Structure formats: structure tokens, C-alpha cells
Amino acid sequence: MSPEPSAPAPAGGRQGSFDELGRPLRDVTFVVFDLETTGTGPAESEITEFGAVKVRGGEVVAEFATLVRTSDGVPPLITVLTGITDAMLATAPALAEVLPAFLEFSRDAVLVAHNAPFDLSFLKAACERVGYPVPAWEHLDTARLARRIVTRDESPNNKLSSLAQLFGARTEPCHRALSDARATVDVLHGLFERLGNLGVTTLEDVHEYSARVSPAQRRKRTLADDLPTGPGVYLFRDGSGRVLYVGKSASVRARVRNYFTASETRTRMAEMVAAAERVDAIECAHALEAEVRELRLIAQHKPPYNRRSRFPERVVFLRLTDEPFPRLSQVRAVRDDGGTYLGPFGAAAGAELAADGLLEAVALRRCGGRLSPRRTSPACALAELGKCGAPCDGRQSLEEYAAVVATAREAMAGDPAVVVAAAHARIGRLAAQQRFEEAAVVRDRMASFVRAAARHQRLAVLGAIPELVGAVPTADRGWDLAVVRHGRLAAAATVARGVDPRPWVDAVVATAETVRPGPGPTPAASAAEMERIERWLSTPGARLVQLAGTWAWPAAGAARAASELPERAPAPSAPSGPRTDRRMAHQPGHPRRPS
The missing domain is CATH 3.30.420.10 (Ribonuclease H-like superfamily/Ribonuclease H)
Structure with a gap:
């Protein structure tokens, strides 16, 4: 499937605003x-x-x-x-x-x-x-x-x-x-x-003309003349066709025009505009499709002037291996190998911090290589410090170590209470000794693990849903529509106010992208794409039109523990209630498949 098709106009169309046309x-x-x-x-x-x-x-x-x-x-x-x-x-x-x-x-x-x-x-x-x-x-x-x-x-x-x-x-x-x-x-x-x-x-022209914009920069303003006025993605290209920058906007033409005015003050963007020779645009049904297309195009082209989302493949997972005496390791991808995974993490440092949080509470072995229950080897210093049960020299049996592994798996995939309790106990001891900096390190490790577990569980739930059709009301009382399969946006649509939506829902589902999931919490899309879909589904007035499977979080999962942590950044809203689905009205729209 081509990543940059020209999308047809959405049903009902969107009329450009007067601000887009100029006053x-x-x-x-x-x-x-x-x-x-x-x-x-x-x-x-x-x-x-x-x-x-x-x-x-x-x-x-x-x-x-x-x-x-x-x-x-x-x-x-x-x-x-x-x-x-x-x-x-x-x-x-x-x-x-x-x-x-x-x-x-x-x-x-x-x-x-x-x-x-x-x-x-x-x-x-x-x-x-x-x-x-x-x-x-x-x-x-x-x-x-x-x-x-x-x-x-x-x-x-x-x-x-x-x-x-x-x-x-x-x-x-x-x-x-x-x-x-x-x-x-x-x-x-x-x-x-x-x-x-x-x-x-127009007044907008006067503002631009009165600003300190170079004549060369002003002349390139014509590159925006034929761009769409609705939501979409735009790609700046140089003379050879190489993509320099990818962006998104609710009004592509208005946003691109800003790059040729004094309102764009970023030095890097001025360099990019100087090198640009043309701007391509892909019309989108609504803002979610524009966000997803932007992420995918940045990952595909890796434009030199985009700083974020260029390398989604460089994520890291923690893996609890499937062997007689499992251990934690960092890997780049999830495989169907029987292991228990946690992630994805944006960098190895984040994965290491979360691993330290788990190892503070659960005495998993930290040595490398495979251990055999039939062959022993000398124990390391961690055994003497009580940080490991020493299965290597036979002090811990296969069954005893299996109980430790089961605790770790439950903390990773279910309730992280054991990690939280161990961290709070140690923080209390360190605080009593006025060792506040060390207590802060323990707190950060615990918080990193809990947030990672909550994110993993949230993504895994969405990724496991074979098909979800959602609808969000528009400002003009129409509907924006999305088909999501295994966490991947498979089709996007919009339906105008007054149009009977029911005939279109079957069409948008029938024309949506076929998605073949892989293993892990992000089986068919990047974590960034899945989180944007979650936020969109949490928009006020959102509806679940169709749902194949279950969208629910465990009542005793990591989300509850994460909600008790100090605020760090806004997180996407969750499905309401433990082990419940959000069933909403059937409101479809006009189909179009995203790249």
C-alpha cells in the first residue's frame, strides 16, 4: 500500500473558513x-x-x-x-x-x-x-x-x-x-x-508584508496556493524530491503560509524553507488521521528537519526470559518466544530504571547466560547481600525460583503492588536515616516501573482488539469516524451533519486496511500512534460504534498504582470501570483508508 496516496474528499466536504481565505x-x-x-x-x-x-x-x-x-x-x-x-x-x-x-x-x-x-x-x-x-x-x-x-x-x-x-x-x-x-x-x-x-x-497579507521577511521567503509563499484548506499532512521537499519536513494541521494551507511569514521564528525552519522547492499535501478526514499520517511519514522518510518520531523502531523492551531460571534482559523487539515483556521504552536508560525498580522488590538473578538445574556454579556477591537466591550454586531450587519469577510476571503484566510496597518500605527506612537523595532514587525507579507497566497494559488491551469503530462529534454536529484494528488506524472518515450515517459504517469497515498483528503490546502500530488513538477515543462525546472483543483494564492492574503517583504528564483516559466496555451509539461516516 502506497504511503502517500491522494485521498478523496470526505463526504459532505469541509468549507474553508474566512480566516483561511484571508480578510x-x-x-x-x-x-x-x-x-x-x-x-x-x-x-x-x-x-x-x-x-x-x-x-x-x-x-x-x-x-x-x-x-x-x-x-x-x-x-x-x-x-x-x-x-x-x-x-x-x-x-x-x-x-x-x-x-x-x-x-x-x-x-x-x-x-x-x-x-x-x-x-x-x-x-x-x-x-x-x-x-x-x-x-x-x-x-x-x-x-x-x-x-x-x-x-x-x-x-x-x-x-x-x-x-x-x-x-x-x-x-x-x-x-x-x-x-x-x-x-x-x-x-x-x-x-x-x-x-x-x-x-x-487582505489583512493577513498586510501583516506579512509589514514583517521582516526576506523577498525570497515571501516569493515562496506561492507554494501554499493550491494546498487544501482542511485537515491534512504537508511535506516540504527540496529540488531532488527529498522530504525535508513533515507536519500536520487542521488547515494545511493556512499553516504552510505561516512558514513564509515572520510568525515563523525558528532558525531551523528558515533553513528548511530556503531549501524547499515544493510542498505536497495529503488531505485527511479529520485530525486523528492527520496525526497518524504524520507519524508514519516521519518514520518512513526520516526528514532532517523533524526532531521527533523519526526512529520509532529504536524502542527498547524488558524481557523476562523463558528458561529454567529466567532473567531480565533488554531487547529491541518482541518475539513469540514465551517470554514476558514490558515496554516499549523510548531509550535504554528508561528501561534500565524500570528494571532496577523491579529488581529492588523481586530477587531475580542478574547474571547473564543460561543456568541448568543439573550443573552448579559459584554464586556472586549479590547472594551474600540478599539480592539473589543463588539458584546458580543450588541454594535456590527450581520450584523456589519459579515462585520468584511468578511474582515478577504478575508485577509486569498485572498488579505491581509488590514493587510499590517494597519501594515505600525502603523509602521510609532511608528517610528515617535522612538519606533523602537515595530515597528519591528508589522513588524514581518505582515510578518508572509502574508507569511503564500501566502503559504496557493499556497498549496491550487496545492492541488485542481485532476491530473497533469509534466516532467523535464535529463542531458542525457531524461525525468523525475511525476504524482501528489491533491498535492501528485502518480507515478514517467524516460524515456531514444531516447525512444518514448507517449506510456508511459498513462501507468504512469493508474498505479499511487489513491488519495482520504481530506479538507484543504494539502488534500492528507504534506506541505513539496507539496513544493518539486512545486520546481521540477519550474526546468528549466520543462513541464506540462497534467493538469486536473486549476493551477493559484489570481492576487491580498497574493503572490504579500509576494514578496514585505524582502528576508528571497528562495520560490518555482509560476505559471506564474495571473489566467493563464502553458501548456507544452507532454513528458511521464516509470511509477512507490512511496510509
Whole structure:
């Protein structure tokens, strides 16, 4: 099966949002504003005047202007510059009265100012001073835009007075808030006219153009033009077709466009974009399919600019061997050899820590090689320390050692209570002796083993299910659908609101990938893929449509012990109740098989 097929469009289709298409400038409401202040810093200065003009589609909609009473006098230099005097402010409203009115005037609009950081810093300080939450203002800076558009031959500088003269502003700026705001409106429209000639017609385009993006990086933005607007996976390729980077998104086009803007600040990604010559995309039914495809494609291509999930084959398992005197060992794969396995672990260090946790509680032999009950050999120092029963020299019989092995197998595959109890007992003794660092080591070993056992049992349960069909409600009251076989995503689908889902469930099952499981807790997929499926099935409102087999955890399994450990990272939710299934409504969708 090809890993990168072009997937058909999902049933019912997904319409791109306006954000994906961009907001045309003619449809955006702008509030162009200016502030007059008593100084240059908001910490030690106050606002003396607000002036704002609301415009939409090139037309003035409303204006806002008011003086603001200050707690201190206006410095003489500011009076000379603006003409605002203490007498003018004596009867003006206070900031606590003016600010709410301005916030309401500018609500749901994009703020525009000349040297916007200055004015926004005073607005933020004013909100904090009055006790209002600081809004997340979307804004444009006409001075910054002018630096990208206006040449030195046209204007000696980017001051508002110079730009107003260049663009023929109807109002001359004079250091009064409303007059300066009116002049800034004309400058803004002049800049927009020039941007329109460059093909910049949406607010998103303006944000990108005003950012510090190299011309080469901006030119590559066309690589995203034909990409889908729905969920999917994207692959950046160089001139030879080699995959440089694989990513996923709920909106592929919008996400890829971000790589060609200043919003992408990672140096490695800038290097990747510089080397990229094309972007391929695979449409997906929903977010789960996109996540799974991303994992599989990263594992397949091992792109140099992906840091995670490139080598899922480099996992480690602990194996309790199947021989007369079993022992623990680290292996790279699970085989059907009669051994008891624990894992997978992402690295050998994690497996070693978990093994130490088990060996603290269960006296398994730690020597290598096979032992024979008919031939003895000298015991090591661990026997004298009570860490091993010494089956090697005959002190421990085959039957006695078998009881030790049975305890270890139960801790690995069932209830790890023996490991937890032994660790707590030793931690108590060490703490009483104030040997806290050693106690912490014992705690970490125990926690590593318990978490590994809980993860192993959780994955083994999902991996043992021959077939599971799940459905998750979408925002528009449709259904996302997944067919999971032995823990592997075999098909993904979506069904639109109002479509009868029942005819599709048989189709999605019939067209799903045939999965032949192998041994172990991850018989057909990586642990990362299985855990993403678990999280998806734990989404609020999720339903089990069909279930062949049993999805349940043992009541006395490792999950209970893991839940009592201190929080380290969010874990996927479990099936509810001991030894129970989650049976949910039958809600199918449109089939499509993931790679």
C-alpha cells in the first residue's frame, strides 16, 4: 500500500473558513487613533487627549475625540508642542471615564497608529491603571508599513508630517490627537493603494508584508496556493524530491503560509524553507488521521528537519526470559518466544530504571547466560547481600525460583503492588536515616516501573482488539469516524451533519486496511500512534460504534498504582470501570483508508 496516496474528499466536504481565505481590507473595520501625553514613557506620564477615526471600506464611519484630566500639570514643553494647557484639562473627564468609551468605540476593530508601539504602551498602562483587562489588540503600524513601501527618494523620513504631504492628506498633522488621527487615515489609505498594486489585498497579507521577511521567503509563499484548506499532512521537499519536513494541521494551507511569514521564528525552519522547492499535501478526514499520517511519514522518510518520531523502531523492551531460571534482559523487539515483556521504552536508560525498580522488590538473578538445574556454579556477591537466591550454586531450587519469577510476571503484566510496597518500605527506612537523595532514587525507579507497566497494559488491551469503530462529534454536529484494528488506524472518515450515517459504517469497515498483528503490546502500530488513538477515543462525546472483543483494564492492574503517583504528564483516559466496555451509539461516516 502506497504511503502517500491522494485521498478523496470526505463526504459532505469541509468549507474553508474566512480566516483561511484571508480578510479583504475593504471588509475590515479600522480604528485609526492617536494619543497626546505629558511625556514619553507610560510609567511616569499620562494621557492628555484621545483622537480616533473609525473607517471601513475607505469611508469614515465615526470619530472619537476628548481631552483627559490628569493628576499632575502639563509640562511647559508639552504645552508648547501640543497647545494643551492645564486650564483646558481642568474640566475634562478623568481617564476612568474616557477609557471605557474608547474601548467600546474600538471594539472588534483593528487598531492603527503611527509608531503604534508608543500609543499601545500608553493604552496598556491606562488599562492597568484603571483596573481593566488589557485586550489582545490586533494592530497595524503605518510607520512600519511605510518603511517597507516608501523609498528615500520619495520622502526623506517616515514622520507623519512627511508621509501626509507625500500622500496628499486632507488634514495637516499638528500634534493634536484627532487631527493626527485624520492625517493617519489618509496615509493608511495611500499605503493600502500601493499594496493593492503589489497584490496585497487582505489583512493577513498586510501583516506579512509589514514583517521582516526576506523577498525570497515571501516569493515562496506561492507554494501554499493550491494546498487544501482542511485537515491534512504537508511535506516540504527540496529540488531532488527529498522530504525535508513533515507536519500536520487542521488547515494545511493556512499553516504552510505561516512558514513564509515572520510568525515563523525558528532558525531551523528558515533553513528548511530556503531549501524547499515544493510542498505536497495529503488531505485527511479529520485530525486523528492527520496525526497518524504524520507519524508514519516521519518514520518512513526520516526528514532532517523533524526532531521527533523519526526512529520509532529504536524502542527498547524488558524481557523476562523463558528458561529454567529466567532473567531480565533488554531487547529491541518482541518475539513469540514465551517470554514476558514490558515496554516499549523510548531509550535504554528508561528501561534500565524500570528494571532496577523491579529488581529492588523481586530477587531475580542478574547474571547473564543460561543456568541448568543439573550443573552448579559459584554464586556472586549479590547472594551474600540478599539480592539473589543463588539458584546458580543450588541454594535456590527450581520450584523456589519459579515462585520468584511468578511474582515478577504478575508485577509486569498485572498488579505491581509488590514493587510499590517494597519501594515505600525502603523509602521510609532511608528517610528515617535522612538519606533523602537515595530515597528519591528508589522513588524514581518505582515510578518508572509502574508507569511503564500501566502503559504496557493499556497498549496491550487496545492492541488485542481485532476491530473497533469509534466516532467523535464535529463542531458542525457531524461525525468523525475511525476504524482501528489491533491498535492501528485502518480507515478514517467524516460524515456531514444531516447525512444518514448507517449506510456508511459498513462501507468504512469493508474498505479499511487489513491488519495482520504481530506479538507484543504494539502488534500492528507504534506506541505513539496507539496513544493518539486512545486520546481521540477519550474526546468528549466520543462513541464506540462497534467493538469486536473486549476493551477493559484489570481492576487491580498497574493503572490504579500509576494514578496514585505524582502528576508528571497528562495520560490518555482509560476505559471506564474495571473489566467493563464502553458501548456507544452507532454513528458511521464516509470511509477512507490512511496510509
